[in-house]
Amino acid sequence: AGPAGRRTALIPVLCIDDNNGLMFNRRRLSQDQALRADLLREAGGRRLWMSAYSRRQFEAGAEITVDEDFLQKAGAGELCFVEGAALLPYWERMEGLILYRWNRRYPADVYLDLELSAFRLCASEEFPGHSHDKITKEVYCL
Numbered sequence: 001a002g003p004a005g006r007r008t009a010l011i012p013v014l015c016i017d018d019n020n021g022l023m024f025n026r027r028r029l030s031q032d033q034a035l036r037a038d039l040l041r042e043a044g045g046r047r048l049w050m051s052a053y054s055r056r057q058f059e060a061g062a063e064i065t066v067d068e069d070f071l072q073k074a075g076a077g078e079l080c081f082v083e084g085a086a087l088l089p090y091w092e093r094m095e096g097l098i099l100y101r102w103n104r105r106y107p108a109d110v111y112l113d114l115e116l117s118a119f120r121l122c123a124s125e126e127f128p129g130h131s132h133d134k135i136t137k138e139v140y141c142l
Contacts, residue, residue: 009074009075009076009078009093009094009095010049010071010074010075010076010078010079010080010090010093010094010095011077011078011079011080011094011095011096011097011098012071012079012080012082012087012090012094012097012098013039013042013079013080013081013082013097013098013099013100014081014082014083014097014098014099014100014112015028015029015030015031015035015083015099015100015102016099016100016101016102016112017029017030017101017102017104017105017106017108018101018102018103018104018105019105019108019111020111020112021105021106021107021108021109021110021111022083022084022108022110022111022112023083023084023108023109023110024106024107024108024109024110025109026084028083028084029102029106029108030102030104030106030131030132031057031131032129032130032131032132032135033130033131034127034128034129034130034135035100035129035135036057036058038100038127038135038137039079039081039100040058040062040063042079042098043063043079046077046078046079047065047074047075047078047079048063048064048065048078048079048080048081049064049065049066049067049070049071049073049074049078049079049080049081050064050065050066050070050080050081050082050083051066051067051068051070051083051085052066052068053083054081054083071085071087071090071093072090074093076095077095079098084110086113087112087113087114088113088114091114094142095141095142096119096122096139096140096141096142097114097116097119097139097140098137098138098139098140099137099138099140100135100136100137100138101135101136101137101138102132102135103132103133103134103135103136104132116140118142119140119141119142120140120141120142121138121139121140122139122140122141123137123138123139124136124137124138124139125137
């Protein structure tokens with residue numbers, strides 16, 4: 001069990017703009033190949049889940065589990081690359097959160113539905129992106 005008796009489970013991974021925006025008109029705000037490479041490294045030997053929509057960004061051969069119900073099916077310590085899905089219904093199943101910040105403001109109509117104050121920032125790093133001068137990766141713990 002995790003903090004306060006919480007059953008450890010999935011770790012959502014999201015790309016987010018400066019206003020906590022995730023998507024606009026059912027499309028991702030941006031994408032970046034350096035971010036995708038970092039996410040695959042972060043997954044390491046852990047299972048990485050995502051939707052078919054998200055999978056199209058990644059090269060063939062990358063070890064990714066595609067399922068439209070991935071947030072329901074992911075297990076302990078497994079990463080879930082989330083684009084546009086509500087996370088609040090999965091709050092009790094979360095053991096952490098990873099945010100990749102674009103460090104820009106984009107038009108958005110879908111926003112992060114969690115309060116980051118419920119988490120503790122455990123690690124933060126910046127790296128140059130392919131399409132972004134700087135991407136900030138934040139790892140949150142409960």
